[in-house]
Amino acid sequence: MTARPELPKTYDPAEVEPRLYEAWLKARVFHEDPDPARPPFIISMPPPNITGRAHLGHASTYTTMDLVTRYHRMLGENADWIPGQDHAAIATESVLVRELAKEGRTRNELGREKFIEIAWAWREQYGGEINEAFRRLGFGPDWDRERFTLDPALSAAVIKVFVDLYDDGLIYRGTRLVYWDPKAQSTLSDAEVEDEERDTFLWHLRYRGEDGGDGLVIATTRPETYLADVAVAVHPGDERYRHLIGTNVVLPIVDRAIPVIADDAVLTEFGTGAVKVTPAHDQTDYEIGQRHGLPMPTVIDFDARIAAPLWRYDETPERRAPIDAQAPKMAPYAGLDRFDARKRIVADLRALGALVEERPYHTQLPVSSRSGEVIEPLLSLQWFVRMKPLAKPALAAYRGGAPHFVPERFGRTYAAGLENIRDWNISRQIWWGHQLPVWYTPNDDVIVAHDEDEAKRIARERFGIDDVRRDPDTLDTWFSSGLWPFSILGWPEKTPELDHWYPNQVMITSRDIIFLWVSRMVMLGQRFAGAMPFRTVFVTPLVFDVHGRKMSKSLGNAIDPMDDLVPRYGADGTRFGILRQMRLESQELRFDERYCDEAKRFATKLWNALRYTCALPEEIPGANVLPPREKLTVADKWILTELRACVEAVTRAYDRFELGVAADTLLQFGWYTFCDWYVEATKAPGQHATRAAVLSFVLNAFVRAMHPIAPFVTEEIWQTLPHDGATIVTASWPDVAEIPSFPDEAAVFRSVIEKVEQLRNARSEWAIQPKDWMRVEIPAALQSERDVVEAIATLARAEIATYDGGDGSVRDRILAVRGVADTAKLRERYAREEKRLEAEVARSEKKLANESFVAKASPDVVAAERAKLDEYRRELARVRTALDALPA
RNA sequence: GGGCGGCUAGCUCAGUGGGAGAGCGCUACAUUGACACUGUAGAGGUCAGAAGUUCAAUCCUUCUGCCGCCCA
Known part of the structure; x- marks a missing residue:
């Protein structure tokens, strides 16, 4: 006799979800060991920052990973999802510095050792918060395998990769143009630089000819850097300036002569078509400077103040002389903040008549996403990775179809990034992170070694001294995350995990880090782990608000999944509602909360279908037991046929990452096909003999198909019905071969539906009351x-x-x-x-x-x-x- | 400047070379063996515009317009 518990009238996610999650953890259902008997399936969780809070982007990308892992586990694969966190070098350090500032303390007065100690304590206390959110959302990674980018094992991998790349000549130290955050006092990675729209001016300045002629007028948004100009560039095809190419013009106030040169990079339509060239403070100018062998004086120092005299690297005395000579004339600007200097210089140029025009201009400025400070591109002695030799095999693999991108067009974004790749600045002037495995002798000889003992040994061998000091800089966060798919499996040790689960099957991420992260994992994976780190890259859409605007606190349109969605709709409703809106080819998801509301009501609807099934007087024969075929009614045969089609469609959709389609299909079947038609039809007397078995059978298979999207309500329903096994998490994927299909009877029942709809319509037309027959x-x-x-x-x-x-x-x-x-x-x-x-x-x-x-x-x-x-x-x-x- | 995505009902979005769809919202009715977090019925759209290909275009091609994203 089947137990018939009293089921509550409404389904309450707040009660069910935490209870089931606890049970899953207790049973360790998410843990897997390598099992050669089953096909391997693994996803490396992109490690969220330890400073991070779970936002809607996480909810969409990580729900996708959870879904895919759960699906493959149900398919019988050896499916694991490895979680972890990123130490998030600059992000974390700036949070800590801010915290310290509140107490009136600074990083430097604490000293490196104490600061790192505080950082670890902070990580212990707050670093796990995002995991709490992930658990509340029902994510089931293998928590026993959690990794952190600063773990000893992962740090050892980082050191090994650094040393090997250096030994292979792919890491070098040099003076290059870098992104500098004057507030954080560090270089930044591309990822940490954002463009911000600002209102400013476009200033037109006249540089007179050295010969006393009119010279020309240049347009610039950064007049203060004119002190470090080394040329004026025009487009070689520009008739307006052709006669001036090769002549000299003179910088006002400081009276230094610079040449007019021709370069293809100049846009003739911008401003006057003539641009000043300041190689030390602008990427394009830097490239022009390199092409033309120009000197590269720097006028803004690390504090974003005017440096006078100008300073420079690697210049010969002949090239320095004219630049040094201007020092007395720029003395009034020395030490001024760059923006104060701008006002002063503009005023002085105006007084001199060199300012031709000041035009309001709307432009984008590079801003540090950490400090909000405007980035100063400047020349600095830093460590770099030579990227072209790494990109080459990656591009070759891409042309051979690896990795495979879904949707495909993102592969082109990826390849374009690899083709235009520049050397990667990996040194950061902060303390929280992997310190460079680099030591210097008192003579500044460079030693790269795995540890200090080795560094000393090398120093003795090579230079006859063992007095070495370590480079204080740390590595860009992306250096360690680039090793993630194999470092978390134990590389460089030859572990069973690495052997079984590398390469990963799929990498799921969002498109803003395709180039920053995905391409680096590929390049480093190819070189160090001996293979492409993953076969497929699935790119999830970016999440915007319902009107397509970026979600932001200042706009007030940010939706916090933990505060705004989970309490209202449950984890299931949140997940289902988000996935419902995912479309394969769409690159953005305009998040509409109504889908979550609908999903929550769907859960209640299914819950009530369960209550109905359990309240029937007939007995449910057992898990997945159907009545003999000759007893099945037309309605039974129809719903089984529809169930089979539903499972087939959902399977196909999951396999192709068409998650919105999968969710649509489940909703359509569960609510409309099953509840509205089949459940209603079972109220006819002729259905009584078979209905309990069929309802139970259909629900059992259906909730298994829906489990990867909405893990909780499906588990609760599955547990309430007769079932095989301990939990739906480890139940098997519904086998279509075990769902009979009856195309002819299904067609007959579809005609019944059509006729009933007509009759209901007629009832309405005739104003026959619903209670009347x-x-x-x-x-x-x-x-x-x-x-x-x-x-x-x-x-x-x-x-x-x-x-x-x-x-x-x-x-x-x-x-x-x-x-x-x-x-x-x-x-x-x-x-x-x-x-x-x-x-x-x-x-x-x-x-x-x-x-x-x-x-x-x-x-x-x-x-x-x-x-x-x-x-x-x-x-x-x-x-x-x-x-x-x-x-x- | 280069590349990409989008424009379908009031809102958010599916969809298809051959009879325009869903949810929400709106209107009306209803407490029927689970469900008002419900049910039934209904109103609402020259599928952005133009040209082309085709027996046939909302769908394919080209151009235009508008919105958005990425790279420079």
């Missing part, structure tokens, strides 16, 4: 179809009478069913129906009368059109008969 006449020949007659009577709430007639197939006879009401409304209704059908017949006839259509369209299409026309004609005939039969 309506009269329906069926052709006498339909009487033998007891299932069908009962289904119509139940679903349309109708009293059945018969009339003579009813030829043809069962479906024909169903179509001849007619509602009975002796009112003028009925006549109107039929007249309208007649008109609609006449129009359809006319359209179809016209089409078939078109000789080109019949001759050129494919035979299938023509045949289908003929069949449609026949159908319309038959229906029209029935309507006309009905109309004629009505009393005048």
Whole structure:
């Protein structure tokens, strides 16, 4: 005897979800060990920053990973999802510095050792917060395998990679243009630089000719850097300036002569078509400077103040002389902040008549995403990775189809990034992170070693001294995350995990870090782990607000999944609602909370279908036990056929990452097909014998198909029904071979639905109250179809009478069913129906009368059109008969 | 400047070379063997515009317009 618990009337996610999650943790259902007997499946969780809070982007990307892992586990694969966190070098350090500032302390007065100690304590206290959010969202990574980028093992991997790259000549130290954050006092990675729109001016300055001529007018947004100009560049094809190329112009105030040069990088439409060239403070200018062998004096120092005299690297005395000579004349600006200097210089140039025009200008400025400070590009002695030799094999692999991108077009973004790759600045002037494995002798000889002992040994061997000091800089955070897919499996040790689970099957991430992160994992994975780190890269859409705007606190449109969604809709509702909106080809997701609300109501709907099933007087025979086929009714056969189609569609959708389609399919089947039609149909007396078994069977398979998206409600339903196994998490994926399909009976029931809809419509037209039974006449020949007659009577709430007639197939006879009401409304209704059908017949006839259509369209299409026309004609005939039969 | 995505009902979005769809919202009715976090019915759209290809275009091609993203 099946237990029949009293089930609460509404489903309460707040009660169910934490309880089930605890049970899963206790049973360690998410943990896997390498098992060669099963196909490996693994996802490396992109490590969230320890400073991070769970936001909607996480909810969408990480739900996807959870879904895919759960799905593959149910398919019987050795599926694992390894979680972890990123130490988030600059992000964390700036949070800590801010915290210290609140107490009136600074990093430097604490000293490195103490600061690192505080950082670890902070990590212990707050670093796990995001994991709490992930658990609340139902994510099931293998918590026993959690990794942190600063773990000893991962740090050892970082050191090894650094040393190997250095030994191979791929890491070098040099002076290059870098992104400098004057507030954080460190270089930044591309990822930490954002463009911000600002209102400023475009200043037009006249540089007179050295020969006393008018010279030319340049346009600039950064007049203060003109002190370090070394040339004026024009486009070689620009007729306006051709005569000046090769001549010199003179910088106002400081009276230094610089050449006019031609370079293709100059845009003729921008400003006046002539631009100042300041190689030490602008990327484009730096490249022009390199091409033309120009000197590169620096005018803004690390504090973003004007440096006077200018300072520079690697210059010969001849090239330095004229630049040094201007020092006395720029003394008034020395030490001024760059923006104060700008005002002062603009004023002075104006007084001198060198300022031709000041035009309001809207532009984008590079801003540090950490400190909010405007970035100062400047020349600095830093460590770099030579990227072109690493990118080459990655590009070759891409041309060979690896990795495979979904959607495909993101592969082109990735490849374009690799083609235009520049050397990677990896040194940061902060303390929280992997300190460079670099030591210097007192003579500044460079030693790269795995540890200090080795460094000393090398120093003795090579230089005869063992007095070494370590480079204080740390590595860019992306250096360690670039090793993630193999470092978390134990590399460089040859572990069973690495052997079994590398390469990963799929990397799931969002498109803003395709180049920053994905490409680096590929390059480093190829070189160090001996293979592409993953076969497929699935790129999830970026999340925007419902009107397509970026979510931000300042706009007030940010939605916090933990505060705003989970409490209201449950984790299931949140996950289902988000996934429902994911479309493969779409690159943005305009998040609409209504989908979460709908998903929550869907959970309640399913819950009530369960309550109905459990409250039936009939017994459920057992888990996945169907009545013998000869006992199944037309409705039973139809719902089983639909279930099978649903599982097939969902399987296909999961396999192709069409997650929105999967969610749509589940909702459609669960709510409309199953609850609205099948559950209603089981109320007919003829259904009683089979319904408990069929309802239970369908629900059991259905919740398994839905489990990867909404893990909790599906577990709760599955547990309540008869089931095999301990938890749905480790249950098997529904096997379509075990779901019988009956195409003919399914078609018959679809006709029943169509007829019932017509009858309900008629009921509404005739103003028959829902509580009243309506009269329906069926052709006498339909009487033998007891299932069908009962289904119509139940679903349309109708009293059945018969009339003579009813030829043809069962479906024909169903179509001849007619509602009975002796009112003028009925006549109107039929007249309208007649008109609609006449129009359809006319359209179809016209089409078939078109000789080109019949001759050129494919035979299938023509045949289908003929069949449609026949159908319309038959229906029209029935309507006309009905109309004629009505009393005048 | 280069590349990419989008424009379908009031809102958010599916969809298809051959009869325009869903949810929400709106209107009306209803407490029927689970469910008002419900059910039933209904109103609402020259599928951004133009040209082309085709027997046939909301769908393919080109151009235009507008919105957005990425790279420079």
